[in-house]
Amino acid sequence: MFHERGQRQSDGGVLPMDPIPTPKQWTAFGAEPIVTHASQTILDNMFFISGEIPRVTTYEKGLARQVRRVADDAPWEPDPLVVDERFLAVHVRGKGLVVFSACSHAGIVNVLHHARASYPDVKLHAVMGGFHLSGETEEAIIPDTVADLRDFGLDVIVPAHCTGWRAVHALEREFGEAVVAPSAVGKQFSF
Numbered sequence: 001m002f003h004e005r006g007q008r009q010s011d012g013g014v015l016p017m018d019p020i021p022t023p024k025q026w027t028a029f030g031a032e033p034i035v036t037h038a039s040q041t042i043l044d045n046m047f048f049i050s051g052e053i054p055r056v057t058t059y060e061k062g063l064a065r066q067v068r069r070v071a072d073d074a075p076w077e078p079d080p081l082v083v084d085e086r087f088l089a090v091h092v093r094g095k096g097l098v099v100f101s102a103c104s105h106a107g108i109v110n111v112l113h114h115a116r117a118s119y120p121d122v123k124l125h126a127v128m129g130g131f132h133l134s135g136e137t138e139e140a141i142i143p144d145t146v147a148d149l150r151d152f153g154l155d156v157i158v159p160a161h162c163t164g165w166r167a168v169h170a171l172e173r174e175f176g177e178a179v180v181a182p183s184a185v186g187k188q189f190s191f
Contacts, residue, residue: 001020001084002020002022002023003068003069003070003079004016004017004019004068004069004072005017005066005067005068005079006066006067006068006069006076007063007065007066007067008065008066008067008076009065014067014076023035037051037052038051039051039118046090047088047089047090048088048089048090048118048119049086049087049088050086050087050088050089050111050114050115050118051086052083052084053083053085053086053087053106053110053111053114054110054113054114054117055081055106055107055110056110056113057107057109057110057113057144057148059107059141059144059145060106060107060108060109060110060141060145061080061107062080062081062082062105062106062107063079063080063082063105063132064080064137066078066079066080066082066105067079081105081106082105082106085102085103085104085105085106086102087099087100087101087102087111087114087115087129088100089115089118089119091119091122092125092191095123095125095126095155095191096122096123096124096125096126096155097115097119097122097123097124097125097126098125098126098127098128098156098191099111099112099115099124099126099127099128099129100128100129101127101128101129101130101131102129102130103129103130103132103161103162104129104130104131104132104162105132107132107141107145108127108129108131108132108133108145108149109144109145109148109149111127112124112127112149112152116152123153124152124153124154125154125155125156125191126154126155126156126157126158126191127152127154127156127157127158128156128158128160128183128189129158129159129160130159130160130161130162130163131145131159131160131162131163131167132162132163133145133162133163133164133166133167134162134163134164134165134166134167135164138164139164139166139167142166142167142170143170145167146167146170146171146174149171149174149175150174154175154179155179156179156181156189156191157171157175157179157180157181158180158181158182158183158189159171159180159182159183160182160183161183163182168180168182
C-alpha cells in the first residue's frame with residue numbers, strides 16, 4: 001500500500017494520488033504501525049480487519065485505470081486489483097456482523113463473501129461504505145451487484161461516497177427505504 005498510485009488518464013498520462021505515509025512516518029507521528037498481510041482482530045477482539053479480499057465474482061474486476069510504481073524513477077504499471085484494500089467488521093450482539101468497507105475496489109459482493117467466510121456462523125446484518133459503482137465501467141455492474149446482494153439477507157445497506165447515485169437508486173428500488181440508508185456527512189447510525 002505504500003507504493004505511489006495513480007490513475008491512467010485518457011491522454012495516456014497519469015494523475016498521481018496523494019501518497020500514504022510510510023510506517024516510519026507514522027511512527028514519527030506517534031503511531032505504532034502494524035504492517036501485515038494477515039487478517040487480525042483488535043481492541044480485545046472487538047474488531048476484525050480482513051486480510052486480502054479474495055476475488056470470487058466474475059464481474060468485480062477492480063479499477064481498470066489504476067496504476068502504481070515502486071519507485072519515483074520506475075515506470076507506472078497496471079494495478080487494477082488494489083490487493084491491499086481491507087474491510088473492518090464488528091459483531092453487534094443480537095444483530096450480527098456490521099461490515100465497513102472503504103471504496104470496495106475489490107467489489108462489495110467480494111467483500112461480503114469474505115466477511116461471510118470469515119464468520120460463517122454469524123448473520124451479516126449491515127454493510128456500510130463506498131461501493132465504487134459510479135463511472136461508466138462501474139455502472140455496468142450495478143445490476144449484477146444488486147442481484148447478488150440479495151443473497152446476503154442484509155438488514156441495513158449504507159452506500160457512501162463512491163457508490164454513485166445510479167447505484168443508490170437501484171439499491172433503494174430493490175431493497176426499499178427500510179433497508180437502504182444513504183450515508184452523508186454528519187449522519188449517525190446506531191446498530
